[in-house]
Ligand SMILES: NC(=O)C1=CN([C@@H]2O[C@H](COP(=O)(O)OP(=O)(O)OC[C@H]3O[C@@H](n4cnc5c(N)ncnc54)[C@H](O)[C@@H]3O)[C@@H](O)[C@H]2O)C=CC1
């Protein structure tokens with residue numbers, strides 16, 4: 461199995477228990493059911509974990525009967541373990557709306573409640589449409605925030621993890637702010653928020669990826685990190701002083717920054733495509749959604765995994781969305797969903813190792 465881990469072993473032993481994963485179907489009008497079925501048909505993805513699908517059984521049956529069944533899929537849904545969440549209203553494939561939003565929200569609530577009761581070690585979520593949740597009356601910026609609220613945590617993060625198929629190097633990008641309008645980014649960023657995210661990233665590198673003395677790159681906000689105040693003052697006013705304080709507090713870490721946001725991605729790009737792994741960082745702290753996710757998706761759209769850190773359980777998800785434009789056509793690529801299941805499995809084994 462492809463490993464996301466740089467140092468720790470991923471050779472699972474007989475003594476270890478296969479992690480129990482709840483896999484939600486996401487928005488049923490999107491490609492979620494398709495990528496879940498395709499992932500579950502791959503024995504390399506399923507061999508080290510026990511998967512229970514949380515979603516609408518009838519949808520999976522329909523998926524198996526449709527042209528999706530021309531692909532490699534589990535031969536029958538009875539081979540799958542499913543928690544059936546029936547639909548209240550009919551779904552139109554390719555159209556996210558109140559009905560599809562109500563369904564994907566119900567899948568999440570079911571998976572979260574059962575995980576909090578101890579039934580699962582991890583939740584793997586297929587994508588939802590935030591607008592469909594809103595249409596159904598559920599006002600959350602996304603699944604990450606719902607998970608954090610239900611788990612009762614206020615310090616949590618959205619981390620994207622991807623392993624290069626070219627070099628084996630792993631890109632880890634944490635977003636400081638996530639689903640807010642761009643015009644609110646500067647006012648939302650603060651030294652306190654940055655410290656909270658750095659705490660999460662340091663802990664995650666250490667506990668989940670076995671990296672004790674991490675090298676972390678921190679982006680600037682403005683072009684050229686403000687060009688000494690000429691192109692924006694956030695770096696001078698608080699980002700550089702904050703970073704200096706953090707360097708004193710965390711001498712075991714190498715904290716580089718604020719790195720001009722455009723050039724920050726040159727070294728990871730080289731490490732991803734074939735040169736210069738040694739000068740790349742173990743973690744990248746981006747200040748806002750698109751600053752972090754444009755490079756992630758350029759390098760690794762087909763395989764990056766969105767991981768929620770800071771929760772009392774593991775949660776992973778593919779990096780892509782509902783892809784309504786191709787839903788029902790049988791052409792969705794399940795590589796990122798497979799990577800999400802693999803990473804959840806590996807994190808669960810890693811946590812078993814830590815607690816034994
Ligand atoms: N984790 C989650 O729940 C996420 C949900 N979304 C939601 O998805 C919805 C659509 O977002 P978009 O920005 O359009 O991004 P998207 O990822 O759904 O689609 C972008 C483009 O990539 C293609 N694509 C996406 N996944 C693919 C796959 N597995 N195989 C082949 N092609 C694929 C689509 O056909 C489309 O052309 C939005 O409502 C957004 O909020 C977006 C990202 C993550």
Ligand SMILES: NCC(=O)COP(=O)(O)O
Nearest residue numbers: 588602603604605766777
């Ligand atoms: N762009 C990332 C994203 O939309 C993740 O959303 P969610 O997993 O919090 O629903």
